Amino acid sequence: MPIAQMKTNLKMNDVSKKEFLDDIAGEMAKLLKKPIPAVMVMLDNCFMDMNRSEDTVFFSEFRYVMPQEFDGDKSGFMKQFADTMLAIIQKHTKVDPYRIYMQFTEMDRQSAWHYTE
Numbered sequence: 592m593p594i595a596q597m598k599t600n601l602k603m604n605d606v607s608k609k610e611f612l613d614d615i616a617g618e619m620a621k622l623l624k625k626p627i628p629a630v631m632v633m634l635d636n637c638f639m640d641m642n643r644s645e646d647t648v649f650f651s652e653f654r655y656v657m658p659q660e661f662d663g664d665k666s667g668f669m670k671q672f673a674d675t676m677l678a679i680i681q682k683h684t685k686v687d688p689y690r691i692y693m694q695f696t697e698m699d700r701q702s703a704w705h706y707t708e
Contacts, residue, residue, distance in 0.1 A: 592631055593655045594632075594652075594653070594654040595619060597634045598650045599649045599684065601636070601647045601649070608634055612632045612634060618675050619655070623655050623657075646687070648686065648692075651676065653676065653695050653696070655672075655695070655696075655698065656699070
């Protein structure tokens, strides 16, 4: 199951949160070749401080199984994945890209959760 767990100190209303999470889930499903019901997205609002500043900051962790067609081009896949997620985060939050931290964790196919219909 692809998972995005995100935290920010930016206050977002419920409509903004839903639109943001829908965009993240939709793009993850496309990039990872998974159905939407198999993608989990979470967003927490919390106190965050970076460089002794409470200006808007954003942290995200993405867990995924890389699609098999990218087995020979992991760096190309990661660039596409990171660029896509960064664009969505900036679109919805307007956070300075130097205050966005993204972590990517590739899960091996054998130990990943399997979606069944």
